[in-house]
Amino acid sequence: MSTVILLSLAIMALALCLAFVRLFRGPSLTDRVVALELFSSILVGIIGVIAIATDVPSLLDVAIVMALMAFMAAIGFARFLERGGPRDD
Amino acid sequence: MIEFLKGGLILVGASFMLLAALGVLRLPDLLTRMHATTKAATLGATLIMLAVATHFSQVAVVARAFGVILFIMMTAPVAAHVIGRAGYFVGSRLWEGTVKDELKPNYDPLTHELKSGKETEHNARRESEGDSA
Numbered sequence: 001m002s003t004v005i006l007l008s009l010a011i012m013a014l015a016l017c018l019a020f021v022r023l024f025r026g027p028s029l030t031d032r033v034v035a036l037e038l039f040s041s042i043l044v045g046i047i048g049v050i051a052i053a054t055d056v057p058s059l060l061d062v063a064i065v066m067a068l069m070a071f072m073a074a075i076g077f078a079r080f081l082e083r084g085g086p087r088d089d
Numbered sequence: 090m091i092e093f094l095k096g097g098l099i100l101v102g103a104s105f106m107l108l109a110a111l112g113v114l115r116l117p118d119l120l121t122r123m124h125a126t127t128k129a130a131t132l133g134a135t136l137i138m139l140a141v142a143t144h145f146s147q148v149a150v151v152a153r154a155f156g157v158i159l160f161i162m163m164t165a166p167v168a169a170h171v172i173g174r175a176g177y178f179v180g181s182r183l184w185e186g187t188v189k190d191e192l193k194p195n196y197d198p199l200t201h202e203l204k205s206g207k208e209t210e211h212n213a214r215r216e217s218e219g220d221s222a
Contacts, residue, residue: 042110
């Protein structure tokens with residue numbers, strides 16, 4: 001079981017790195033917001049795997065808060081862009 | 090048995106997250122990138138939460154895990170819609186291989202106005218061509 005957990009943690013860390021490349025390069029602000037949303041989804045997964053590995057079910061609350069924060073951030077960024085953020089064209 | 094189920098769920102979920110990250114890195118424009126992250130990352134998080142539910146198998150934990158799944162499934166499409174809409178209005182460039190942009194002839198980016206039906210010149214012309222044919 002522990003090899004499975006280590007392997008999945010390694011895969012998700014690699015996914016975080018790839019998403020970070022897009023966050024760094026992303027030509028526009030919207031691409032960066034998409035990368036940040038992907039970050040939070042991957043973090044929810046990592047928290048779930050760590051909850052399994054350490055047998056601490058309370059960590060699920062952290063996952064809930066993480067998902068909620070990501071949703072709020074996405075909505076806020078979208079409102080900001082529509083109400084006169086930086087334009088691309 | 091349940092160990093194998095759990096391990097499989099975790100590995101498949103992590104692989105879907107890697108797929109989503111690959112998509113967000115490699116795909117050419119904003120909308121295709123969102124199509125990769127929204128679906129694959131949601132499925133990955135869902136599978137890992139199912140693994141958490143099978144691992145603990147207590148009512149409180151299973152209920153919380155399903156709460157996370159429900160919340161992610163409800164908010165991911167809404168967030169993707171809002172970001173895609175903002176991206177289009179801001180004027181993010183579409184991929185040059187895009188076949189169809191139905192909004193383009195009807196939407197005026199300067200006045201932020203969306204016209205429909207025969208109000209636009211483009212649609213009126215297409216309509217009259219259809220009549221004559």
